[in-house]
Amino acid sequence: MKIEGRTFIISGGASGLGRATALALAARGANIAILDMNEDTGAALAAELGGPSRARFYQVDVTDTASVAAAVTAAAEWSRSAGGAPLGGVVPAAGIGLPALIMDGKHRPARLDALDLVLGVNLRGTLDLVRQALPHIAAASPDGGEGPDGERGVVVMVASSAAFDGQMGQVAYAASKGAVAAMTLPMARDLSRHGIRVLTIAPSLFETNMTKAMSDKVRKSLLNSLEFPKRPGKPEEFAALVIHLIENTMLNGEVIRLDGASRMPARL
Known part of the structure; x- marks a missing residue:
C-alpha cells in the first residue's frame, strides 16, 4: 500500500x-x-513533524475506551480535512512491563491489579484502538482500485520475543504479548474482505525508555543472550520493518520476530 497521502494512528507515538x-x-x-x-x-x-497540517497530538489513556474513542474520532475527522488523507493504518505501540513473579519466595501471589494493568495496556488497549480505528479505515477508497491488490489499510501490532520465550517474572507481559501474536491471523481473516491487512512485529531487546530503566546487571545479562548483532535493536530498525510491512501487499497474517536470532534465557 502506498504510504504517501495517508494518515496513520500511532499509540505510544x-x-x-x-x-x-x-x-x-x-x-x-x-x-x-x-x-x-x-x-x-x-x-x-507533532510540531517537529510539521505541525497541524501534517501531525496532530491526542492525549490518550489506552485503558480508557472513551479516551480512545475521542482520539480516533478526532483523528478521523482531521484525516478527512487534511487534504483528503484518509486513514491508512494503525500502529498500537503503547506498552508497559511491570515484571513480577506469579508467586514470590514468601508464597505471596502476584497482585491482581498489576496483572490487570499490564493486560489492560498491552492487550485490551491494542484491541480497543484497532477496533475503533477499523470502521474509518474501511471507509477509505482502496489503494490501487477494486482489483485483487486494492487495499484500504494495514494494522501493525506490537508483540515481543517474550510471547515465545518469556523470562521469569514475565507472566503478565508474556501473556499480553502472546495474545497479540495469537490474534494476528484471525484478525487478518476477519478483515480480508475489507481489504485490510494485519501484521505483528515481535521485537527483542530494543533501545527504548523501558530498557533504559534496566539495571546494568539486567542489561548485561540480556546482551549476553544476543547472537548477531551483539547489541540492542535501534528504534529506526523497527520503523524500517513497519514501512516494509505497509508497502508489501503480500505480507498478511504474520508475526515477524525482529530479534537478531536471540532467544531470552529463563532467568537473568
Missing part, C-alpha cells in the same frame, strides 16, 4: 518504537496522529 515509526512514516509523506499519555513529548513531536 511520542517515544521509543512509536516515535521512530511516526518519523519514518512522516518521511514517506504520511500524516500522523500521535496518541500518548505524555503531552509535552507528544506535542513536541
Whole structure:
C-alpha cells in the first residue's frame, strides 16, 4: 500500500518504537496522529513533524475506551480535512512491563491489579484502538482500485520475543504479548474482505525508555543472550520493518520476530 497521502494512528507515538515509526512514516509523506499519555513529548513531536497540517497530538489513556474513542474520532475527522488523507493504518505501540513473579519466595501471589494493568495496556488497549480505528479505515477508497491488490489499510501490532520465550517474572507481559501474536491471523481473516491487512512485529531487546530503566546487571545479562548483532535493536530498525510491512501487499497474517536470532534465557 502506498504510504504517501495517508494518515496513520500511532499509540505510544511520542517515544521509543512509536516515535521512530511516526518519523519514518512522516518521511514517506504520511500524516500522523500521535496518541500518548505524555503531552509535552507528544506535542513536541507533532510540531517537529510539521505541525497541524501534517501531525496532530491526542492525549490518550489506552485503558480508557472513551479516551480512545475521542482520539480516533478526532483523528478521523482531521484525516478527512487534511487534504483528503484518509486513514491508512494503525500502529498500537503503547506498552508497559511491570515484571513480577506469579508467586514470590514468601508464597505471596502476584497482585491482581498489576496483572490487570499490564493486560489492560498491552492487550485490551491494542484491541480497543484497532477496533475503533477499523470502521474509518474501511471507509477509505482502496489503494490501487477494486482489483485483487486494492487495499484500504494495514494494522501493525506490537508483540515481543517474550510471547515465545518469556523470562521469569514475565507472566503478565508474556501473556499480553502472546495474545497479540495469537490474534494476528484471525484478525487478518476477519478483515480480508475489507481489504485490510494485519501484521505483528515481535521485537527483542530494543533501545527504548523501558530498557533504559534496566539495571546494568539486567542489561548485561540480556546482551549476553544476543547472537548477531551483539547489541540492542535501534528504534529506526523497527520503523524500517513497519514501512516494509505497509508497502508489501503480500505480507498478511504474520508475526515477524525482529530479534537478531536471540532467544531470552529463563532467568537473568
